[in-house]
Amino acid sequence: MRKRQYLLQEGEVCKAIAFVEKGALREIKIENGSDRIIQFAIEGWTISDLLSSLTNEPATYNVDVMEDAQSWLYNQDCA
Secondary structure: OOOOOEEEOOOOEOOEEEEEEEEEEEEEEEEOOEEEEEEEEEOOOEEOOHHHHHHOOEOOOEEEEEEEEEEEEEEHHHO
């Protein structure tokens, strides 16, 4: 994944949890044109909008790539 690429955007239903193998991702909430950082995920960590995953409701957060990254996606539809 490339820097500034979105893994999840607000309003989409989150269907995957990302395990970061290399690089860094962040979970953000955009409010009044500013990014409010909720969580960082570096090598060895996971990231997702967990509430959206569990409830199948639209995500309230965005997950994007801070620096070029490699990650594994666990797709809950395949579980």
